[in-house]
Amino acid sequence: MSVEPAVDxxxxxxxxxxxxxxxxxxxxxxxxxxxxxxREWQLGDAGRAxxxxxxQLGFILGTLxxxxxxxxxxxxxxxxxxxSATVGALANAALALWVDTLTPALVLRFVTGAAMAGAYPxxxxxxxxxxxxxxxxxxxxIVGALTVGSATPHLIQGVSAVHWRVTLLIxxxxxxxxxxxxxxxVREGPFRFPxxxxxxxxxxxxxxxxxxxxxxxxxxxxxxxxxxMWAWIGVFLAExxxxxxxxTLNPAVATFAVIAIGSLGCYAAGAGADxxxxxxxxxxxxxxxxxxxxxxxxxxxxxxxxxxxxALVWGISVIADSAQFSTAVTELSPPAYVGTALTTQTxxxxxxxxxxxxxxxxxxxxxxxxxxxxxxxxxxxxxxxAMGRLRSLPEARRMAGGRR
Numbered sequence: 001m002s003v004e005p006a007v008d009x010x011x012x013x014x015x016x017x018x019x020x021x022x023x024x025x026x027x028x029x030x031x032x033x034x035x036x037x038x039r040e041w042q043l044g045d046a047g048r049a050x051x052x053x054x055x056q057l058g059f060i061l062g063t064l065x066x067x068x069x070x071x072x073x074x075x076x077x078x079x080x081x082x083x084s085a086t087v088g089a090l091a092n093a094a095l096a097l098w099v100d101t102l103t104p105a106l107v108l109r110f111v112t113g114a115a116m117a118g119a120y121p122x123x124x125x126x127x128x129x130x131x132x133x134x135x136x137x138x139x140x141x142i143v144g145a146l147t148v149g150s151a152t153p154h155l156i157q158g159v160s161a162v163h164w165r166v167t168l169l170i171x172x173x174x175x176x177x178x179x180x181x182x183x184x185x186v187r188e189g190p191f192r193f194p195x196x197x198x199x200x201x202x203x204x205x206x207x208x209x210x211x212x213x214x215x216x217x218x219x220x221x222x223x224x225x226x227x228x229m230w231a232w233i234g235v236f237l238a239e240x241x242x243x244x245x246x247x248t249l250n251p252a253v254a255t256f257a258v259i260a261i262g263s264l265g266c267y268a269a270g271a272g273a274d275x276x277x278x279x280x281x282x283x284x285x286x287x288x289x290x291x292x293x294x295x296x297x298x299x300x301x302x303x304x305x306x307x308x309x310x311a312l313v314w315g316i317s318v319i320a321d322s323a324q325f326s327t328a329v330t331e332l333s334p335p336a337y338v339g340t341a342l343t344t345q346t347x348x349x350x351x352x353x354x355x356x357x358x359x360x361x362x363x364x365x366x367x368x369x370x371x372x373x374x375x376x377x378x379x380x381x382x383x384x385x386a387m388g389r390l391r392s393l394p395e396a397r398r399m400a401g402g403r404r
Contacts, residue, residue, distance in 0.1 A: 008189075009130040013138055015185045016123055017145035022178030023085040023119040024149035026092050026112050027055060028259075029171040030105070031231060032153035032252070033164035035238075037105075040164075045361050047102050052231045054106045056353050058113025063347035066117050072339025077122035082182040084118025089175035091115065096168035119178075120146065121346050124323075125339040128330045130189030136278065136327045140270020143323040144263030149174075151259035154234065158252030207344075211395030212332040214386050216345050218282055219325035221383025223349035225289060225376040228356035229318050233258055233311060236300070236369055243301035254308055258315040265320030270327075278324045279391035285321035286380035286387075289314060293377040300369040328390075331398050352379075 030037070030051045037043060037051070066072060071080060091111040099105050124139050131138040152174070156167050207213050237258070238251035265285070273281040292314035299307040326342055333341035356376060363372035390396055 012130050012186065012189065013127065013141055015181055016127055017141055019178040019181040019186065020123050020142055021145040021149035022174035024146045025152045025171040025174045026088045027116060027150045029092060029153040029168050030109055032157045033167050036164040041102055043102065049358060049361055050106055051109055052357055053354055054109035055113035056350055056357065058110035059116050060347055060350050062114035062117025063343045067340050067343040067347055070337065070340045072122045072125055072343055073337055077126050077339060078182050078186045080118045080122050082179040084115045085175045085179040088112045088115030088119065089172040092168055093172040096165040121342045122339060124326050124342055126186065126188055128338065129192050132191055134274055136273040136324055137270035139327045140266040140323040143319065144266030147262040147266060147319050148260045150230065151256045154252050154256040158250050158256055209332055211390060211393060212329055212341065214390035215325055215328035215332060217386035218383045219345055219349050220352055221379040221386065222286060222321055222325060223352050224356050224379025225293060226318055227353040228360050228376055229314065230259055231357050232360045237311065239369065240300045240307050241304050244304050246304040249304050258311045261312055261315045262319035265316035266323055269320035270323055273324045278328050279387045279396060282321040282324050282387045283384050285317050286383045289317035290377040290380035292317060293373045297370040297373050332395060
């Protein structure tokens with residue numbers, strides 16, 4: 001590869017990462033202002049969980065339609081991203097400007113989630129067209145940007161005294177900026193995947209390939225843990241700090257730090273996976289994150305520094321492996337339908353999050369915060385088994401340039 005294309009691919013990585021950061025700030029914008037909404041709208045546990053689950057449900061439907069229709073493969077992925085980010089921004093802004101009750105808020109959060117289906121998987125496909133060597137690092141950076149974007153509303157709420165509606169409008173503004181960046185600067189690279197024709201059956205092709213199927217199973221275990229952790233870690237930290245009398249620690253800022261620090265894990269894991277192998281990296285990350293899920297509850301109400309330290313390790317490890325499952329699918333799936341395969345993988349993975357997000361409040365009521373998060377360790381445990389199986393197969397040699 002010549003010097004100029006090499007420069008171009010890193011420039012594209014930076015621009016696309018900034019776009020993902022802006023677009024995905026919509027995801028947890030309502031979760032970040034949940035305490036204010038709980039007070040203003042007198043929300044119970046069902047309403048609080050519903051605002052998070054509505055986004056997940058919208059995303060699942062969006063990815064399902066996208067996968068069945070092969071949309072990331074038969075449409076321009078960059079245009080798909082730009083339109084999706086714009087629709088999500090408008091839905092989120094409508095909630096901020098005109099909504100005063102739970103029901104319309106749930107509808108608009110559902111629409112926002114559906115829009116995110118076109119802002120996330122296509123970005124990974126575009127980035128894959130720029131990188132063959134170093135693809136794990138590149139997609140890791142994209143997921144790292146997504147992680148910071150998801151955490152940004154917590155930072156806005158934690159360091160300022162703005163009204164919750166302003167927080168949502170800032171997130172919408174970031175998403176609109178993301179759409180502008182994609183339209184103006186993002187383009188596909190020299191390693192484009194073959195053209196695809198519509199074939200609804202390709203939505204399930206990722207499960208017919210043994211290697212890709214196991215990579216998906218690993219991803220599903222990872223997803224059981226990830227979004228439930230992200231959705232409830234802020235509530236856990238706030239209540240733990242309150243029980244410990246730690247009035248000097250800002251739970252919203254701590255939550256931002258715990259989620260955003262995952263971007264470092266994404267970068268390090270991407271570089272490590274390209275060097276040592278995808279199965280090696282994902283198994284190690286899931287072992288660490290599963291251990292954190294098991295032990296963090298034991299610190300509830302105790303020394304805030306210890307609770308925060310374990311939460312930060314969890315924040316790094318819980319997302320570190322995410323990009324590597326997606327990268328593995330780009331390497332193990334039929335080339336013409338990589339976008340569809342990524343979208344199917346994402347659709348099923350997010351469907352699983354519905355149950356784990358819903359489960360945590362039930363666990364808190366049943367056994368308290370001390371053991372609630374321990375239920376999430378089931379996912380990474382099963383994920384380690386799936387990736388261990390993939391590691392033993394010949395298909396593993398197709399990943400990371402032959403490094404398993």
